[in-house]
Amino acid sequence: AGPAVVSGPGENPACFKPWDASTKYFQWPAKKGPYRIALANGFVGNTWRIQMIKMAKAYAATPEMKSQIKEFKIVSTGTDVAAQIAAMDNFINSGYDAIVTIAVNPTAFAPVIKRANAAGIVVVPFDNVLDSTEVMMVNEDQTAMGAQSGEWLVKNIPSKSGRLLEVRGVPGNSVDRDRHLGFRKVVEAPGNKFEVVEVVGNWDDGTAQKAVADAVAVHKNFDGMYTQGGSTGSVRALIDAKHKMIPVAGEAENGFRKLCVERAKDGLLCTSLGQSPGLVAISMKAAVAALQGKVMPQLISVPIPTATHPDFKAGENYFPDLSDNFFTTNDFPPCGVTLKATDIMSKDEKNN
Amino acid sequence: MDPVLELVDVSKRYGGVRALDRAQFACAPGRIHALLGENGAGKSTLIKIMAGVVQPDEGRIVLEGTDRRFVHPQHAVAAGIACIFQELSLMPHLSVADNICITNPPTRLGLIDRRAQRRVAEAALARAGAQDIHPLAPVDSLSLSRRQMVEIAKALSRQPKILILDEATSALTAADVQRVYGLLKRLRDEGLAIVYISHRMNEIAELADECSVFRNGRHVATFAAGSQSDAQTVEMMIGRDIAHAFPPKPPPRAAAETAPPALDVRGLSWGGRLHDIRLAVRPGEIVGLGGLDGQGQREFFLALFGVLRGVAGEVRQGGDPVSAGSPRQAKRRGIGIALVPEDRKTDGLMLPMSVRDNLSFAALDRLSRAGVVIASVEAEATAAMVRRLSIKAPELGDPVATLSGGNQQKVVIAKWLMNAPRIVLLSDPTRGIDVGTKQEIYVLLRRLAEEGAAVLLYSTDYAELIGCCDRVAVFFDGRILRWLAGAELTEHALVASALNLTAETLH
Amino acid sequence: MTALALRLRRSRHLPVVAAAACTLGLLLVGSLYSRNFLSADYLLLQLQIASFLGLVATGAMLVILLGGIDLSVPWLVTVGGVMSAAAAGWWGPAGEWLAIPFGILCGCLFGIVNGIGVAYLRVPSMIFTLGINAVAQGLIVVQTGGFAPQDRATPAMHLLATGRSLLGIPNPLLVWIVVGACTLFLLHRTTLGRAIYGVGNSERAAYLSGVDTRRVTLLCFAIAGACSAAAGVLLTGYSTKAYQAMGDAYQLPAIAAVVLGGTHILGGRGSYVGTVVGVILITLLQSILSVMQIPEMGRQVIYGAVIIAMLLMYGRGRRHSQ
Amino acid sequence: MREDWRFRLREQRACWTAAALFVLIFALYIGKHQTGWTVPVLTTAANKGVLLAIVAMAQTLPVLTSGIDLSVGMVFVLANCLASHLVVGTPLQAAAGVLVVLATGALCGWINGAIIVYGRLQPIITTLATGAVYFGLALGLRPVPGGDVHAGLADALTGALPGGVPAMLVVLLAVVLGVWVPFRRSAVGRSALAIGSAEAAAYMSGVNIGRTRLVTYTLAGLLASIGGLLLTFVTYSGEASAAIGGVYTLNSIAAVVIGGTSLAGGAGSAIGSVFGALVLRTIGDLLFVFDLEPLWQPLFQGVILLAAVSLGALRLLKVDNRLDLFK
Ligand SMILES: Nc1ncnc2c1ncn2[C@@H]1O[C@H](COP(=O)(O)OP(=O)(O)OP(=O)(O)O)[C@@H](O)[C@H]1O
Ligand SMILES: Nc1ncnc2c1ncn2[C@@H]1O[C@H](COP(=O)(O)OP(=O)(O)OP(=O)(O)O)[C@@H](O)[C@H]1O
Ligand SMILES: [Mg+2]
């Protein structure tokens, strides 16, 4: 079975924006709601995932979704890809209508998608997506994210030369590769004369902080930095080393943005663009729309939420009172996903 | 007759100890050759060399006329030498049949044929006269004497040309001993060369065709059995008169008889292994525990020392009931029990730790303030102990493993003396220790007693019990069967009661 | 030359000397890449960073000396960080100062549970600490996800982790020096220290010598838990916040550092000085491989090969029955 | 003959306990499952369970000799990455690829064994270090996830047979019959148990200790690579993930313990470990059938894991000589 390939335009293009002009459109046979929807998560032990799970729960509880969802089940299986595949299979076997998922390893999902299609179940991978055109997916463009960071850095280093520090993510991961390639393509373009020093930060603040500290101690001087994750730690290391403040392109952690605002007067120049845990809400919305028989783009491009100096605004795109680990962008107005940050990670727990 | 196996001028040293010193040995088919010698004379080392377990430092091994080297026990096994070691070499988790066929199992298509293996095991057990042992029983479920029978069956199943038994009868029941005698005689008649080590002169007299005596690693003499009197043989083994080996016993003192016992055990029982043990020891007394190995003597010590759970009965000290729930409580000043365990390597010492650390280990509470060891006090106390026991250690900071066995044993005893115990339990303290050191230990025990300690000595060596102890309690099957003292305390009486001769027919 | 090598091989200091030599060698190789590897700045930074691993390795060493192994390091580090920051949030200004001891206490409690499991229930340490690690992770996920505690480091923690209060020596290094001195004292001067070595060499013999071996084991695991948590507190100060999985990078390096420092993995033998050298060696190795931009693949291979090569150099173990 | 049974049962007791525990938990799972006992549900459970079961078997072999292999997870990952390159193309090429993968796994195991035997290093630290090396190699083979695998083979192995029996269970059975049973029934397997039971006694009995260890670690590597190969069939791709390697290593040890094999060696069986692994996997599956708060799931799993590994503590109640605690 599986979806029929139809021609566009699709449902609500402001929200479900097709990746590019060549993106296919899918249509599933309409089912009557309310639906049983599952979220098959992998690892839980970091803030991004916790925020994502809470976001999913909060979004499922909004009036808009509540009427559409009969049952919403979340299972976290840890880092083992086989366990996650089994979780997906379990949902398929149990007859859920749609499965939203972050793949531990996206390339491993081909067989399970096949089985889901055979069972007429809508699967929506997001965040860590597949190199496939057979399944509807929701993501931000990782290569573009790297490229955009690179462009911003190049723009803010007028000499177009000097030494750049690139802090990479978890080795062996495709997101790390895509962002890296996007970034390198831009900064190594003809006309630029940058020397790029690369360290591994594992998207982890502590690791990134150590790696940057080491790099600064040895190379002494950098003219710009691109950090894929653990941005707070990366900037901390610059501050601790009393390195001069430079342009930094980083992720969307609250702590990073707080530092950017705090140190702007010393010359720290930031762009902050990142993967939002809010992707889960858009994926859920897309799953429901697909179940309703709407025409959907195969690859849904979520705009990269970007905040650049000097546009950081307290309470809007960063939150001085919230945790440093909080990921700042969660609302996507075109989609009607307008969960306030404080609703998700507030201290007085209402939605737990 | 031509010897089948001959050892020429073999020597072996362990650190400072010369276990073998240019020793000679030869055994012939169809003969039982007894190896005699004191503890530590080098008998076990000699047979370990024959079995390929230990490599000689020098010397030749000649098997059926050709020079051989056994660098691994497998080679000796392949050459037809089967050996029953003093420390049994069974794998406790494996079944009897698995143990018996461990190196040469019958196979089919490359896999072990379990039925055939079972038949082999049954046959070997039957041959050894131990049909009652189930071939599938795991070895750790068997008693020590049954294990020894399994060990014999294991050696037989290898169809050896040369069979070596190192004190293989030490833990057997009387009935099994008789069976083994019959078996060995039969095997001799079948043409095997048998090497037999035992400390029991009566066994030698019954079995041996030839005897070789070793002393301090040297070959002293080889003679046909019966050509020398027992006294002469002992003289060869010890090199001097046995009477001088032990310090004189004090005459029984009337006053001591009335003094309250330092240790008064009433009706002590534990599980099915110890039954209603009553025993009182006065300060100044050395009381021996006799009987065959494994009759509950060790468990009795462990029960006193607080190691066993669920011990019933009462232990009094100077009239007050005391109870030790752990060695830590047992060694407290109020109770003051010390246990010198028989296995110094695993239970007595931390081999890689220094001599000093081992010496002070049990007495650290006395050498420290608020948990901090006072180095000067410790150094002084350990040095004093080293002098008192004349422990020969090049450097107190060296690992205790580098000392010779006798000195290691002295360290174990010394570490408890540091604690100034009132009751000293010693479990076979002279095992594997050379003659000179033994004598020092006997003197030490007597001095301890004279200083007011109550000493309980368990030993497998009858001479030791006779020479050292004021009284001896003979254990049998977890009970005290008989008390021997004064003139009653003879080797004959010890052996007779150890074997519970009146109850023998029950087995 | 060979005589010297032989003497070294026999002495107990070979691992320390070899690891130290290897450390120097590493620095020299590094200096071919950049002079700055020899700068005081860089070296002080390495010592500062090594302090975190040093604390973890201190606990790991105590447990390894006992003949155990502690696999709960990753999440006990996180417990220390998250709970100390949370305490600061709960108790306001008073929490500022209570935060640090509270975080360490939480780690210590987990350590005590580890100790109970290993010493009293006699579950193999490798497997019980694994379970505790999972439980700690579960609790932290519930705690941060459900109650959104404060995760900002207090100024005191930040100062402790990054300041330089004395002669330009990084504060965490001072912390490590103090903890290290205490450990040295503990191991070599106290009855507990002797008992630890005793239990590691032969728990039977130690028990029969009247040592309460279970209490010793419990204490060591408690200290190890506290050390992991203390490292978590420092890390929180260093990155000014506590976060999930902050301890992931410490488990295997801690074990490797202890073993490279000459502590026998089966317990009973080893010196704290060796562990110090091991920690510095591992930290430098990681840092130099990172800065020299060796690809991850090469880093892993070199890392494993260095461990094997060094252990082979320390001399092969003794044979069994001889 | 009745006695025979008693002894056989006693030998297998730990194994049966693990099997009973599995049946219990699995019955609970199936009982509460929405669709219950159906072929797809069983196939799903088998596909997931067999991977860990085979790695747990690999771990069992060194543990029986009172060693340990901390590199099984990494060999598993390395085999996965290698298979995603080699097990492609025509059936013949794929078959050759399978052989190369298995040979590589065995080689990794042999290297572990050789370092342990000839270098006389402790297994635990040796395999920790070689594990890093193997992971490095895996990363070299697969810098990012990807690759492919022979689809026909993969579909056949991850599906169900005509009778409704999950093919993976048949694979597991084949591995048990093809590797474990011959090992256990051969002289070398029994030597492995003998070494774990009493190394000195085994040596004195003439057991070739070095060769036995070498064979044991080699087989462990081989089994781990079979696991990695099967992972490739489940995921149709290769990935060098340190996290996965770590998870499988640690879970394999837990499975061995739950399966009744003592970490001190000498007794136990890979069949027990198989059930131990299945128990662990089913504990994970319970998350589906119980409506747990998502954020409480890790805690739930941790507590159950802790409880399962602590079950063995019950035997302490029977100990009456405290010295027995220290063996
Ligand atoms: N592995 C060893 N390491 C060090 N010394 C040893 C070792 N084995 C034996 N010795 C020493 O070698 C000497 C001879 O020991 P051996 O075991 O051969 O004596 P034995 O005649 O068999 O004594 P016993 O009658 O007590 O069995 C003893 O002093 C003993 O302490
Ligand atoms: N006394 C022993 N006790 C236990 N195991 C032993 C003993 N001797 C040898 N082995 C085992 O048998 C293996 C092979 O032994 P062998 O004597 O052939 O070693 P080797 O290769 O000759 O040693 P080396 O390389 O030092 O000369 C050893 O690696 C060891 O595991
Ligand atoms: Mg003897």
Ligand SMILES: [Mg+2]
């Ligand atoms: Mg002997």
